[in-house]
Each structure stands twice: as structure tokens, then as C-alpha cells.
Amino acid sequence: MRIVVDAMGSDDFPVPDVAGGVLAAREMGSTIIFVGDEQRIKAELNKHNTANLKLEVVHAAEVVTMNDKPSVVVKAKPDSSMHVGMNLVKNGQADGFISAGNTGAALAIAMFRSLHRIRGVKRPALSSIVRIGGNTVILLDVGANADCKAEYLVQFAIMGEIYAHKALGLPKPRIGILSNGEEEGKGNDLIRETSGVLKTMPMNFVGNIEPREIFENHADVVVSDGFVGNILIKSLEGATSLLIQRIRTEIGKSPITMLGGALSRPAFRSIRKEIDPNEIGGAPLLGVDGVVIIGHGRSNDVAIKNCVRQAEQAAKAGLIDAIRERLGRNASED
């Protein structure tokens, strides 16, 4: 497997990006193609023992920053590491692309300039993988499409099902729809219309899923429009980080609670590991014509390696062909 690693992606590029790619090449035997500033990548590679690893470097002159506007960057930076890297997948020179960079920019470049949509897919979706208490849940869309029609959500459900089946190996993924109540009929017009269609389809549709139920192993895939999905993940992140910060502040208020905090540190460490984006890996962009995994900006080397693993799994399992097979049928209506 040949996987492209955007060397200029993470907040601390190219350090974790290159280190993670090296790690992946060493542990998994993958061929890693680093894309970005050739000199910086080579300087970084010199810090690692790269003997016998399959590593390549492709130069790209421009860097997409976290502040770049997606709508601007697609035109303004044709030679960015994202654009050049995705083109390698598009042209059949690589099996997948990973980046810890600007998600909106990656989506825009993939959709409008490089890989484009799979024919038949109405709207590609950004997913988020939540792993908690031993369960893995794929949420989608979490930000690509703020305004959705029921037919988009139906496709998100199908693409999420395919990803859960192909890349995560679940035999019969349970598909739910994010709603404000578990009872049938709850939700807004979009939810009810989408549910009406999903119910009639040959999938394991489990109906409405409340936010709390995401953590309670009720579904493997949870579908929403990109606005609500984004509010959901930002609320979960916000509440979690606020609570952790408050605990830290309160524990710091007296010597006794500080001692207590020190003694209970192993418990917190294990929870922090559980909710650490570095452990969870990246988010697949589903519906574009090539395997693309976007990692967190704060990714470390292990996170980058995990993104490469995800990309390999998806490519090996034939994710793109599977989506094309299921949704390509409607290409004529597209």
C-alpha cells in the first residue's frame, strides 16, 4: 500500500507528520509518500533511522494553514501539499491520502479541484469517529454540509454503513439518526423524512439516537446534517474540556485535594487516553473519489501513524469501489 502523508498538515508540521509516517513505514511496512517542502522534509527525515523503510518525497511549494478559507485556498494555492498529495491518489500513484491539516480546505480541494465526488454521491460528508468505553461510533456529517435534504442524509447513512462494514469490519452495522428524543416521530421535518426512507431500506436501521445514546452502544453509525453534527461534536468537546479544566482548578485549591489529585492521577490518565484524539485517529471524508483521512491538528506521531493505518484499511477493503457500487447506480439522476 502506498499512502500519501501531508507533511505540512499538523499544527507542529513537519515534525509529527514526518515522524508518524516513518513510524507507519516501520511498523506496517507501508510505502509512505511525504508531500510538502522537500528540504524541510528531508531535514526532518535525517533525524530518524530510515534504513530499509519505503519512503518517498514529493515536493509541493505551498502550505495550507489552519486559517486559510476553504473557498479561497482551492484557487489561491494550487501547489499546496494537500492539492499535490491528493492528485497522487487521483492519478493512481497512491492508495490513500492523510493530512492533519485544515479540514474545510481538504474537503474543498478534494471536492472541487482534485479527487471530486464519486459519481452518484450528491454530497460528500465529513465523519468523526468517537471511541468511548470500548465502542466505536461513526458520526456523519459533522461539518461538510450545513443545509441538507433527506436524500443527502440517506446517502450519508449508506456511506457510513459501508465504512463501518469495510474499514471497521462490522458485519451488520447499526444505523441511527441523531434526534432530540428516542421515540419515533421525534425530531424535525428533516429527521422524520429521512427516517421514513431509511426504514424502507435493506439496512439495520435502529431509528432515533439521542446524544447521550451515542455513548451507550445503541448504534455504530449516527447520521445528521453537517450543522447539527458539528454542534454535537463541539458541544461534547466543549463540555469535556470545560469539566476537566474545572476539576484541575478545584483540585488546585487546597493541599489536601492536590494530594488527592496526585494519587488519583492514574485514573485521569486512563480517561485522558480514552478521549485523546491522538488515540482515536482521523476522520474519513466520505463520498470523494479516493481515500482521504483527516487527522486532528494537534496530532502527534502516533496519531499520524493511526491515520495511515485507517487509510490502508479503507483502501485494502475497497471502500471507494463499494461506495461507487451502491450509490453509482443513481449516477444518471445526478
Added chain:
Amino acid sequence: MRIVVDAMGSDDFPVPDVAGGVLAAREMGSTIIFVGDEQRIKAELNKHNTANLKLEVVHAAEVVTMNDKPSVVVKAKPDSSMHVGMNLVKNGQADGFISAGNTGAALAIAMFRSLHRIRGVKRPALSSIVRIGGNTVILLDVGANADCKAEYLVQFAIMGEIYAHKALGLPKPRIGILSNGEEEGKGNDLIRETSGVLKTMPMNFVGNIEPREIFENHADVVVSDGFVGNILIKSLEGATSLLIQRIRTEIGKSPITMLGGALSRPAFRSIRKEIDPNEIGGAPLLGVDGVVIIGHGRSNDVAIKNCVRQAEQAAKAGLIDAIRERLGRNASED
């Protein structure tokens, strides 16, 4: 002030409901009118020292349960404590109504059977008051209206502003709109359309508020449609309770972390108090023609007392007249 307390509201009715009403009468000198099963209320009152307190009891034969469907209960239980209690406000015999019961049922009874909308209000909203790190934020709508038009959200902003000003005493409340990014232009069509109107209005509109920013004192009132608002508060509650439960489990795994947990208990107690719905009080129903405060089903006596205090503050400040004055102008278009 004469405040009606639904004695059959909370999960443990009538125990905390009656105890909280007695507490309010004792501490605040309010006249409390308990509504519900007269015999049970009187039996409960006998457990308290009620000498010199201004307490009244009004009988209501039926009880709205947490499982009752709002659409059914409005017709099926005309003699419920909620219905009878709100009618006392409607008929001018009381200044406000509080209940720790079924929120959807309270909204439906208020809107369709008892108080009705204030003329000119297109859709009443359910609010939620979040108090964290010393800041108070009013979120609305958090569940009354799953599908909204921009004109509803504009009215939610106005009603939230009036509540923050009148009942919470903020001189110039900052009004924000819940969105998936802080930059102008982020959001979905509804958010952008609503923002366009709010910007032109004589209010302190601060634009888009991301979920995380709710806790960072960026706005006093945050507006959303009822579906997204409900997803938001359920996500916050879900993440918080999951994290607390995970901390408890992890701390219980070794004697050392258990000792650590015991020593740091005061820190957790202070956080638990901060996020305890009993400390925060109830949620005002805004836009119905009378002061209605809905408490959490798990309310204890202090929570009930705090709901009574909220109702008194809103009634004293002339909340309903203020809403009528601002929105009543459009009554002809209604």
C-alpha cells in the same frame, strides 16, 4: 406575590414540591398556592412547621406524568394540577406558576388550553439557564419548536433579551446565535438569515456563538431553533455525566486512586454543586401569557424554592408586559 406550585410535578412528588413551597413561603414571605391532590398535599404539609406561613391548597384530580404525551394530555387531563394551576394565573388569582413536571406537557397545556400565547408572539420558546464559572447564560429555544423560521428566532432573541434584562437584571444583555463557527457567514441558511435581521435591530447582538463559547462569557442569551438547542443541552448533559461516571469507575479501580478520590472529594463536591440542576433553578417558558417556570424532574426542595424565586422575580419585573410591549406591536400580522 402569589405563586402557584404544582405539587404533583417532580419525580418524587409531592415531597420536594411541598417542602420547597414551604421553604419559599418561610424564606421569602411569598403566598404559595399548592395545586394537586388535596389530601396528599395536606398530609405532606403536616410534616412541616407551617405556622404563620401564607399557604393555600387548590384541589386538582389528575396528575400529568413524565410519560404523558403532550398532544394527548392537553385533552385527556383537563383537571390536571398543571392545567388547574396555570388557570389560576390566567384568571388573575396568582402571579406565576412553577412545576417540576413534564416540560412538553406544560408547554402544550400553556399554549393550547390555558394561558395561550401572548398576542404577537409567533412561537413560545423553552429556555434553559446554564450557570457555570459564575456566568449565567440563557439558551432558547431548547425544545419547543423543532422547525423554525428566522422570524421565530428573532422573537426568541427579543424574549431572551427581555428575560435577561428584567428577571436577571442585566442592563444590556449580549445576544448571540448558536453556530458552528464564530466567524460571520458560518452557520446554515437559518442562522445567516436570522443574523441578518438581528444585526439591524437595536440590541447588543454579538453574532455567532460556538458551543464552547457558551461557557466563556461571550453572550448572555444564545438563540437557536428548538431541535439544535435540544441537541446542544442533551450533548452537554451527556458528556458531563459520562465523564463523571468514567472518573468514578476509574478511581474505583485501585486502593490508591480511591484514596486520591476521597481526598479530592471537596473539589468534586464544588463542581457537582455548580452543575447541579437544583442549584441552577428552572427554565422559563417564554411567550406564553403568564409567568411559567419549569424545574427539573429531579428537583429537590431547594430547587423548587429557587423556581418560586425565579417566578417572583419575573412577575415583579413585569416580564409579561415587557414582552407584550415589544412583540405585541406585530399583533395585527399575527
